[in-house]
Amino acid sequence: MKVIICYASAGAGHFKAAEAVYNYLKNYRKDIQVELVDILDKATPFFKFSYTKGYFFLITRLTSLWQFAFWVTNFAPLRKLSRGFASYLNKGNCAKFISYLIGENPDYIVSTHFLTSEIAGYLKHEKKISSKVVTVITDFGVHPFWISPGIDLYVVASLATKDELCRKGVKRGIIKDFGIPVSHKLLKVLDRKSISEKVGIEPDKFTVLLMTGSFGLGPLESIARLLSGEVQVMVVCARNNRLYKKLKRLNLKGVKVFGFIDNSEELMAVSDVIVTKPGGLSIAEALVRELIPVFISPVPGQEIGNILALKKHSVGIRPKSLRELKELILSLRDNPAQFRSMKENIRKIKKPFAACDVAHAIR
Numbered sequence: 001m002k003v004i005i006c007y008a009s010a011g012a013g014h015f016k017a018a019e020a021v022y023n024y025l026k027n028y029r030k031d032i033q034v035e036l037v038d039i040l041d042k043a044t045p046f047f048k049f050s051y052t053k054g055y056f057f058l059i060t061r062l063t064s065l066w067q068f069a070f071w072v073t074n075f076a077p078l079r080k081l082s083r084g085f086a087s088y089l090n091k092g093n094c095a096k097f098i099s100y101l102i103g104e105n106p107d108y109i110v111s112t113h114f115l116t117s118e119i120a121g122y123l124k125h126e127k128k129i130s131s132k133v134v135t136v137i138t139d140f141g142v143h144p145f146w147i148s149p150g151i152d153l154y155v156v157a158s159l160a161t162k163d164e165l166c167r168k169g170v171k172r173g174i175i176k177d178f179g180i181p182v183s184h185k186l187l188k189v190l191d192r193k194s195i196s197e198k199v200g201i202e203p204d205k206f207t208v209l210l211m212t213g214s215f216g217l218g219p220l221e222s223i224a225r226l227l228s229g230e231v232q233v234m235v236v237c238a239r240n241n242r243l244y245k246k247l248k249r250l251n252l253k254g255v256k257v258f259g260f261i262d263n264s265e266e267l268m269a270v271s272d273v274i275v276t277k278p279g280g281l282s283i284a285e286a287l288v289r290e291l292i293p294v295f296i297s298p299v300p301g302q303e304i305g306n307i308l309a310l311k312k313h314s315v316g317i318r319p320k321s322l323r324e325l326k327e328l329i330l331s332l333r334d335n336p337a338q339f340r341s342m343k344e345n346i347r348k349i350k351k352p353f354a355a356c357d358v359a360h361a362i363r
Contacts, residue, residue: 001107002032002106003032004034004101005018005035005111006097007036007038007113008115009052010040010051012214013280014281015112016281017112017180017182018036018136020181020184020354021358023355024181028356029362039119043094047094059299060217079144087118087122090115090119091122098119101119101120108134108362109131111135114148117148117151125148125150126150132153134155134358134362135155136155137157137180139161139302140161140305140310141302141306141308141309142156142161142168142305147169147170152174154174155175155177156175156178178351178353178357178358180281180284181354182284182288183285187288187352190265199266199270201234206231206272207231207232207234207271208231208273209268209271209276209291210223210275211267211276211282212236212277212296212297213238213276214238214260216240218277218296218297220235220243220247221246222322223275223296226323226326227254227326228254228255230333231333233254234267235257235258237257237260239260244257264285272333272339273291273329274293274294275294275295275325277298287315288350290346290350292332292342293310293315293316295307296318296319296325315342
């Protein structure tokens, strides 16, 4: 049996979800030949540039334009027009990927991005391939672009996501709320004391992890200053070297500073709360580690949708100001009953074995 797992490298979450399924199949399904493919490697150069650099530029510099584009493509009266125009561009710029899927015609295509789902679904619908197509939606909310003809199975983050997909016309029988696939590293049982010693923090102190993705976006410095001396703080600056150098120079009390890391599962294992952007994969990882998520700097559109979807499960906090953020975190520190209640809500919806469940749906 042959399986192609495909994604688009626009944001790390789509790749990480695809990689989680790929690694599970490689390790546990020896009966399967599996490939991991980035559609943008088989797209025109300008299209690839617009999806990678263009997306980041819009969400950081032209946020209002991004918000408008998201609204237009989500607005029902304009949906047919916006979807038709997008589909025309996608097919024209991804001809190499289309030829690749037709030539390979695998038994299964697993997609973790709406672009790859649209292309694979179109080919299946037009009977140009006979593959079964599985779409893994990597957000807790659902933008209409995720929905395409020809999809055999939708894998969603939560029951609330499943309900939303049904309201948008997808048959309940082809939706599974397995969750968003995360790395197997997050499933390891780690000893808090030994990991704390390894990363240089105290194991018994209430610990807040500030981590907002590979670019270190958001008011991380301001939050670190506010929480300094109140709780133990770990700040992951990632590729934001300017922030890393400044925080190192400030040497704030109780604040441990990291640059780009490859051991996020260890930092999560020694934390109680995570302050993060509400990307779908980031949320899924936090829930697996049972970290109470506090959301900052959401991207208009999909990340706001994630917050609203989680609110239905009483999971996650979005403070209105940095002052409120501090008050909420100190309240969690000082009220064990409140802390336990929020953790219990997380346990009800966390989906640690999504990669395994997706893999076993391939048969």
